Amino acid sequence: MAKIRIMLADDHTLFRQGIRTLISSEPDMEVIGEASNGGDAVEKAGELRPDVVLMDIGMPGLSSFEATRQIKKNRPETKVLFLTMYDDEDYLVEGMEVGASGYVLKDSPAQQLVAAVRDICRGGSYLSPRMLSQLVDDFRSRIKSANRLPRFATLTTREREVLKMLAEGNSVKEIACDLNLSVKTVEAHKFNLMRKLDIHNKAQLVQYAIQKKIIKIPNLA
Known part of the structure; x- marks a missing residue:
């Protein structure tokens, strides 16, 4: 051998x-x-x-x-x-x-x-x-910390921006253009924020944004 x-x-x-x-x-x-x-x-x-x-x-x-x-x-x-x-x-x-x-x-x-x-x-x-x-030990500590935090608090500033713009009806391409980011980067932010918030579709995202007063319901009157 x-x-x-x-x-x-x-x-x-x-x-x-x-x-x-x-x-x-x-x-x-x-x-x-x-x-x-x-x-x-x-x-x-x-x-x-x-x-x-x-x-x-x-x-x-x-x-x-x-x-x-x-x-x-x-x-x-x-x-x-x-x-x-x-x-x-x-x-x-x-x-x-x-x-x-x-x-x-x-x-x-x-x-x-x-x-x-x-x-x-x-x-x-x-x-x-x-x-x-x-x-x-570090992993367990991070899990405990994450569980103590409200889910919204785990989002980065950029993820919060993307969340608001998505909920307002902007497309990924439009957000990328407005924030001067690549489409791939915006897609990554979208994926991460939806994972953190346990959101699975656009309707849930909009509903969450309204509940948290991130966006306002349009006045149709």
């Missing part, structure tokens, strides 16, 4: 040596190269064509996120696993956006890292349990 070919990208030599020792003890894995900064990681990943790059966040030079984006662009089949000390959701989100397959904290048990490498090589994704727990 072919071994999983791993490249290390971290600016701390002692840390790379420790990870190399750990990986070398696994019968199905091998370290094929190392890099100490983002630019070097991109170059060596192109030369060595690893199955997995273990990528630190915060290396000098080219950012780890940009390095990951370039590695994935040059060779999509290479998996990138962030191995970092930062338990920061913003870093996690940015890492996923540029194509990383997983996020492991440096204080995790060694076998979590080994399991993460195997998982992403099988086509899966991996999050350190602590990061996953933080995401779940």
Whole structure:
């Protein structure tokens, strides 16, 4: 069976040596190269064509996120696993956006890292349990906050503008022209506001706008 070919990208030599020792003890894995900064990681990943790059966040030079984006662009089949000390959701989100397959904290048990490498090589994704727990807690908190807010309060200023103009009978094209937006952008605002308000058609939208006094019923007298 072919071994999983791993490249290390971290600016701390002692840390790379420790990870190399750990990986070398696994019968199905091998370290094929190392890099100490983002630019070097991109170059060596192109030369060595690893199955997995273990990528630190915060290396000098080219950012780890940009390095990951370039590695994935040059060779999509290479998996990138962030191995970092930062338990920061913003870093996690940015890492996923540029194509990383997983996020492991440096204080995790060694076998979590080994399991993460195997998982992403099988086509899966991996999050350190602590990061996953933080995401779940944050999600629950947002749901509670959303449930406490009146639905109208969840709309952005732009969504409220679009709601009013739709209820007044303007078409998406007319709204796009008046607000100097693309039709696609107005369609997105329309979709989001209807989802937030749990509205499914134009009649419900007009009824809601009247109830909330967003528009007035025309005086037919």
